[in-house]
Amino acid sequence: xxxxxxxxDRLAALEARxxxxxxxxxxxxxxxxYSPAVDSCDEDATxxxxxxxxxxxxxxxxxxxxxxxxxxxxxxxxxxxxRKGCAHVMSLPLVSVxxxxxxxxxxxxxxxxxxxxxxxxxxxxxxxxxxxAGDGWKVASRTNRLMDxxxxxxxxxxxxxxxxxxxxA
Amino acid sequence: xxxxxxxxDRLAALEARxxxxxxxxxxxxxxxxYSPAVDSCDEDATxxxxxxxxxxxxxxxxxxxxxxxxxxxxxxxxxxxxRKGCAHVMSLPLVSVxxxxxxxxxxxxxxxxxxxxxxxxxxxxxxxxxxxAGDGWKVASRTNRLMDxxxxxxxxxxxxxxxxxxxxA
Amino acid sequence: xxxxxxxxDRLAALEARxxxxxxxxxxxxxxxxYSPAVDSCDEDATxxxxxxxxxxxxxxxxxxxxxxxxxxxxxxxxxxxxRKGCAHVMSLPLVSVxxxxxxxxxxxxxxxxxxxxxxxxxxxxxxxxxxxAGDGWKVASRTNRLMDxxxxxxxxxxxxxxxxxxxxA
Numbered sequence: 001x002x003x004x005x006x007x008x009d010r011l012a013a014l015e016a017r018x019x020x021x022x023x024x025x026x027x028x029x030x031x032x033x034y035s036p037a038v039d040s041c042d043e044d045a046t047x048x049x050x051x052x053x054x055x056x057x058x059x060x061x062x063x064x065x066x067x068x069x070x071x072x073x074x075x076x077x078x079x080x081x082x083r084k085g086c087a088h089v090m091s092l093p094l095v096s097v098x099x100x101x102x103x104x105x106x107x108x109x110x111x112x113x114x115x116x117x118x119x120x121x122x123x124x125x126x127x128x129x130x131x132x133a134g135d136g137w138k139v140a141s142r143t144n145r146l147m148d149x150x151x152x153x154x155x156x157x158x159x160x161x162x163x164x165x166x167x168x169a
Numbered sequence: 170x171x172x173x174x175x176x177x178d179r180l181a182a183l184e185a186r187x188x189x190x191x192x193x194x195x196x197x198x199x200x201x202x203y204s205p206a207v208d209s210c211d212e213d214a215t216x217x218x219x220x221x222x223x224x225x226x227x228x229x230x231x232x233x234x235x236x237x238x239x240x241x242x243x244x245x246x247x248x249x250x251x252r253k254g255c256a257h258v259m260s261l262p263l264v265s266v267x268x269x270x271x272x273x274x275x276x277x278x279x280x281x282x283x284x285x286x287x288x289x290x291x292x293x294x295x296x297x298x299x300x301x302a303g304d305g306w307k308v309a310s311r312t313n314r315l316m317d318x319x320x321x322x323x324x325x326x327x328x329x330x331x332x333x334x335x336x337x338a
Numbered sequence: 339x340x341x342x343x344x345x346x347d348r349l350a351a352l353e354a355r356x357x358x359x360x361x362x363x364x365x366x367x368x369x370x371x372y373s374p375a376v377d378s379c380d381e382d383a384t385x386x387x388x389x390x391x392x393x394x395x396x397x398x399x400x401x402x403x404x405x406x407x408x409x410x411x412x413x414x415x416x417x418x419x420x421r422k423g424c425a426h427v428m429s430l431p432l433v434s435v436x437x438x439x440x441x442x443x444x445x446x447x448x449x450x451x452x453x454x455x456x457x458x459x460x461x462x463x464x465x466x467x468x469x470x471a472g473d474g475w476k477v478a479s480r481t482n483r484l485m486d487x488x489x490x491x492x493x494x495x496x497x498x499x500x501x502x503x504x505x506x507a
Contacts, residue, residue, distance in 0.1 A: 004172055004342065010349050011179050017356050018186050024363055025193055032263040036274055036326035039294075039316070045330050085318035087292045089260045089276050091427045094370040105374055107427050109449070109456075111278070111292045113317045118278075118289040120456040123425045123449045125377075147377070148451045149423035157374035161383050173342065180348050187355050194362055201432040205443055205495035208463075208485070214499050254487035256461045258429045258445050280447070280461045282486045287447075287458040 023097045026137050027104055027130060035088045038073055046070040051131055051138040058144045059124075069139075085113030086121070093128070096163040100132035101140075105160025108144065122146065125153040127160055192266045195306050196273055196299060204257045207242055215239040220300055220307040227313045228293075238308075254282030255290070262297070265332045269301035270309075274329025277313065291315065294322040296329055361435045364475050365442050365468060373426045376411055384408040389469055389476040396482045397462075407477075423451030424459070431466070434501045438470040439478075443498025446482065460484065463491040465498055 030049060037045040047070030050056070056063045056072070063069045072078055093106035105127055112121040124144040131140045145152040199218060206214040216239025219225070225232045225241070232238045241247055262275035274296055281290040293313040300309045314321040368387060375383040385408025388394070394401045394410070401407045410416055431444035443465055450459040462482040469478045483490040 004176070007176055007342070007345055007349060008172075010353070011176060011183070014183055014349070014352055014356060015179070017360065018183060018190075021190055021356075021359055021363060022186065025190060028261055029263060032261050032275065033330065035260070035276065036263060036294075036330045040323045040327040040330065042327060042330060082323070083318055085292075085316050085322075087276050087294070087316040089278070091373070092261050092366060092370050092430050094367060094374060106370065107373065107425050109427070111289055111316070113292070113315075118292045118316075120289060120449055120458060123423075123451070123456045125374075125425070146451075147423050147425040147449070147456075149421055153423075153425075154378045154420070158378040158380060161371065161374045161378065161380060173345070176345055180345060180352070183352055184348070187352060187359075190359055191355065194359060197430055198432060201430050201444065202499065204429070204445065205432060205463075205499045209492045209496040209499065211496060211499060251492070252487055254461075254485050254491075256445050256463070256485040258447070261430050280458055280485070282461070282484075287461045287485075289458060 020097065023102065023132075023137070024095050027095050027097075027102055027128075028093070030130070030137050030139070031090045031093055031104060031106070031128065035090060038078070038088055039082070039086060041073040041078075041082055043070045043073050046073055049139055051133060051140050054139045054141055056139075056142045058142075059146065081110065081112060081121075085118075087111045087118075090126070093126075094160055096160075102130040102132075102137065103160060103163045104128040104130065105157060105163065107147070125156045127156050189266065192271065192301075192306070193264050196264050196266075196271055196297075197262070199299070199306050199308070200259045200262055200273060200275070200297065204259060207247070207257055208251070208255060210242040210247075210251055212239045212242050215242055218308055220302060220309050223307065223309045223311075225308075225311045227311075228315065250279065250281060250290075254287075256280045256287075259295070262295075263329055265329075271299040271301075271306065272329060272332045273297040273299065274326060274332065276316070294325045296325050358435065361440065361470075361475070362433050365433050365435075365440055365466075366431070368468070368475050368477070369428045369431055369442060369444070369466065373428060376416070376426055377420070377424060379411040379416075379420060381408045381411050384411055387477055389471060389478050392477045392479055394477075394480045396480075397484065419448065419450060419459075423456075425449045425456075428464070431464075432498055434498075440468040440470075440475065441498060441501045442466040442468065443495060443501065445485070463494045465494050 050066035056069045091107040093104035110122040111118040127143045129140045147153045219235035225238045260276040262273035279291040280287040296312045298309045316322045388404035394407045429445040431442035448460040449456040465481045467478045485491045
């Protein structure tokens with residue numbers, strides 16, 4: 001009996017560790033889905049990454065609600081990128097999970113095709129606030145700030161580093 | 170007895186989840202091996218990533234068979250890149266595993282040294298079809314398409330997003 | 339009893355596999371922390387990634403000791419990058435773990451803001467030698483070599499590919 005009880009404790013500990021790792025890899029997968037979704041102009045796939053009331057603040061007027069975020073693939077500016085040839089590429093993010101909420105911090109780059117190779121059109125710091133939903137992790141909010149020497153990008157990165165103290169509730 | 174049986178079920182569930190995560194991380198590792206292999210002109214290491222009958226369609230005449238893929242490190246075009254200074258860098262891929270087959274979708278970039286910094290020489294969408302072999306995951310086929318505004322790159326990304334419905338058997 | 343013993347073996351096997359995966363993801367996390375730390379000029383966060391006697395050989399005079407590594411955020415060259423707008427971005431690394439030591443091999447890029455987009459200022463091969471400490475994985479040494487056509491970068495990548503045979507003791 002004691003052995004069985006001890007085995008039960010070990011199982012429970014393993015299950016908790018498994019959930020923790022699965023969460024982290026699931027969040028990698030979520031971020032790795034974003035780029036193909038927008039670069040192939042897939043409105044539904046983009047929408048589906050966000051929580052219904054989630055938002056995306058990319059530096060201009062923030063998009064509020066998953067459907068508005070998904071509609072970004074039809075923006076003139078996005079269509080112009082796609083017509084020229086673009087790739088939105090995410091870095092390996094720093095992920096902090098706390099129960100049903102998580103934060104991922106990293107960088108995105110937009111590469112844009114020009115006559116002779118690709119131009120690095122945008123380099124941004126990214127903060128993704130994530131929530132666990134019935135069908136997996138969803139984006140509650142994404143915030144981008146250009147790494148152009150202004151303080152906002154650095155501040156966003158600093159928050160990500162010290163995120164354990166302040167995952168939004 | 171009931172407890173032992175229940176513990177057995179929990180163990181089996183954990184083992185299945187562990188395999189799933191190990192597969193995903195093993196595929197990250199496979200893709201993270203490709204770049205050092207080709208950038209250090211290591212024919213054997215490159216060959217070893219592919220299944221014996223695997224192929225690589227990089228936009229020109231596809232390379233068929235692991236040995237032909239490995240020999241790409243001797244191509245004049247590759248040697249010229251290496252002489253100038255190049256880095257083939259993969260993005261974090263979106264991985265879908267289905268039993269002994271998997272698909273990874275992401276981006277590759279070739280950075281090429283020029284007099285004053287590095288030029289982004291190529292940005293491609295990548296589709297890696299993978300098979301589980303006796304000694305781990307191997308590449309059954311890799312397909313690259315430039316993100317230069319032509320539809321092929323976008324189509325390849327779209328397939329990756331919707332891969333759960335159609336992992337090749 | 340036999341069932342319990344067998345369950346104990348399966349638990350132990352799972353625990354070992356879990357540790358292996360957790361190590362790999364923890365090392366991803368360590369590398370994903372570096373970039374926000376230096377790009378936000380966080381000396382303490384940078385220092386904290388290194389083992390107290392760890393070093394960083396970036397091509398110039400190597401920095402020895404975690405405190406010296408952390409102080410790199412105050413270097414004139416770094417401050418000039420930050421003032422202009424920079425992002426240090428790591429690739430998905432190839433990680434080999436052997437007990438309490440590990441090696442991660444990949445690429446770093448420094449993107450630097452210019453008037454019209456970002457310049458790829460540096461592309462380097464990276465070798466991270468890591469040690470398990472009481473509070474997680476720490477950097478024992480990091481070595482960077484520019485991918486500028488000189489052999490040092492290629493040699494560093496080749497070592498990473500064949501690292502299983504020679505993780506430093």
